[in-house]
Amino acid sequence: MSGGELAPATAAPAALGPRFRRFLVSAAAANLGDGLMTVALMWLASSITREPAAIALIGLANRLPWLLLSLPAGVIVDRVDRRRLVVAMDAVRCATVLLLGLVVVMVQSDLPSPAALAAGADAPAAAGLLIGLLALSSLVLGCAEVLRDNAAQTLLPALVERPQLEKANARLWSAEISANQFVGPPLGGVLVGIAVALPFLLNAGLLGLSAVLLLGMSGLYRARPAEAPEPVDPGADDASAVAASLPTARSWRADLAEGITWLWRHRLLRTLALMLGVMNLMGAAAFAAVVLFVQEVLGVLDGWAFGLVLTGSAIGSVVAGLVSERIVRRLSPGPTLLLAVAGMGLGLAAAGLSSSPWLFWSIELVTGLTVVLWNVVTVSLRQRIIPDHLLGRVNAAYRFFGWGMMALGAPLGALVIHLLEPEVGRETALRAPYLLGAAAYLVMVPIVLTRLRTVHLRAAEEAAA
Numbered sequence: 001m002s003g004g005e006l007a008p009a010t011a012a013p014a015a016l017g018p019r020f021r022r023f024l025v026s027a028a029a030a031n032l033g034d035g036l037m038t039v040a041l042m043w044l045a046s047s048i049t050r051e052p053a054a055i056a057l058i059g060l061a062n063r064l065p066w067l068l069l070s071l072p073a074g075v076i077v078d079r080v081d082r083r084r085l086v087v088a089m090d091a092v093r094c095a096t097v098l099l100l101g102l103v104v105v106m107v108q109s110d111l112p113s114p115a116a117l118a119a120g121a122d123a124p125a126a127a128g129l130l131i132g133l134l135a136l137s138s139l140v141l142g143c144a145e146v147l148r149d150n151a152a153q154t155l156l157p158a159l160v161e162r163p164q165l166e167k168a169n170a171r172l173w174s175a176e177i178s179a180n181q182f183v184g185p186p187l188g189g190v191l192v193g194i195a196v197a198l199p200f201l202l203n204a205g206l207l208g209l210s211a212v213l214l215l216g217m218s219g220l221y222r223a224r225p226a227e228a229p230e231p232v233d234p235g236a237d238d239a240s241a242v243a244a245s246l247p248t249a250r251s252w253r254a255d256l257a258e259g260i261t262w263l264w265r266h267r268l269l270r271t272l273a274l275m276l277g278v279m280n281l282m283g284a285a286a287f288a289a290v291v292l293f294v295q296e297v298l299g300v301l302d303g304w305a306f307g308l309v310l311t312g313s314a315i316g317s318v319v320a321g322l323v324s325e326r327i328v329r330r331l332s333p334g335p336t337l338l339l340a341v342a343g344m345g346l347g348l349a350a351a352g353l354s355s356s357p358w359l360f361w362s363i364e365l366v367t368g369l370t371v372v373l374w375n376v377v378t379v380s381l382r383q384r385i386i387p388d389h390l391l392g393r394v395n396a397a398y399r400f401f402g403w404g405m406m407a408l409g410a411p412l413g414a415l416v417i418h419l420l421e422p423e424v425g426r427e428t429a430l431r432a433p434y435l436l437g438a439a440a441y442l443v444m445v446p447i448v449l450t451r452l453r454t455v456h457l458r459a460a461e462e463a464a465a
Helices: 018-046 052-068 070-079 082-110 114-118 127-158 162-194 198-215 238-245 252-265 267-287 290-297 303-309 312-331 333-353 357-385 388-402 405-424 426-443 445-451 454-464
Strands: none
Touching: 018 052, 018 082, 018 114, 018 127, 018 162, 018 198, 018 290, 018 303, 052 070, 052 127, 052 267, 052 290, 052 388, 052 405, 070 082, 070 127, 070 252, 070 388, 082 127, 082 198, 127 162, 127 357, 127 388, 162 198, 162 303, 162 312, 162 357, 252 267, 252 388, 267 333, 267 357, 267 388, 267 405, 267 426, 267 445, 267 454, 290 303, 290 426, 303 357, 312 333, 312 357, 333 357, 333 426, 333 445, 333 454, 357 388, 357 454, 405 426, 426 445
16 A cells, blocks of 8 residues: 555646556566465465464565565665566566475375365375475565565656656556456466466466566666766866766665655655554454455355455456546545545455455455555655655655554464454454454544645645655
């Protein structure tokens, strides 16, 4: 999730251009692979163990890099060619997933189904080793994702004009989420029904395709300097001229401090970052054992059906990607953020109280729409008001607060279930993280009403301009 405000629509929107289209297809391919992995990893884990803490460990490993690496990743993004960094991280993810898929090929014939394991079948002999391997792979993928996503988000303003950022972000979110959550999960569910290793191997191919597409995108994509170098004295010798034109070397600590300080002193972005941290903390807590919630509370025990249940938010997100620009222009940014926060909170509460897979799916559809509304507004705002030479570092600091909390959400969800299960029973314990998350979301509604009104967002853009 992320945040922003909009430029007035006066002229007819221009085309986004061939470089953006290549970037869009690359993002869709990578996210389709991620959608396959969402089902494949959870389904594989639920075939190895029924312990919420063990399953949450895999989610923790994937999100922990957002807490540990976000800040240094921002420095890297501001120092290197951003396109090449995205390509390199896609290559790392491709190799990791391919190796994991080959391991799964060797063990898949010995794995029980989740239904059989829940009914009392013996866990695989190497269950602990397999869970450890999944956690390690998730950790590597998470580290690469931190660098990749930060670089990709700072790359976008170099591909489109500033008035087109809402349109570009909406198209990008629509493509990413439709691939990640709409097509990927049900396809992954079908594939795990054929062979558990198939989603892993297909994901490796998609990540390779993403890297190749970006390799063919022309241009250099380094951060623009804060200001032009001082003019060189025409009478100086060559060595002095070269030295005068070189930027002053800066330490990592100074670069990190500059990004963090800029964010913390910007009251509006600081508020959005802290709110995003709470949202993602509670959302990750609810999602930590979603595979157990869907299997045991909603009664969905087939891989293809599990993947289908997860498509609700994707459909809402796709719809939002097509109409969010118009919604924001009609409502203005402030009311749009209010709608998003209240909608996400009510959606978590309704999902936690549901017992029907179709009702759960419908609730997630509405929630998916509100998530994209938040993202389109807030990401566009950040891309507009953060100076380009600071964009990687400030964006990384923002994501440290916002996305880093997801690393803590997975163990929080597992802890809530563990503590409540002896007192209230398994089903109520699996519902509890959703209801706890809903309460946290709704507490933030007054903050939106007082600090995130349209007048505050427009004032931030005008100050940046």
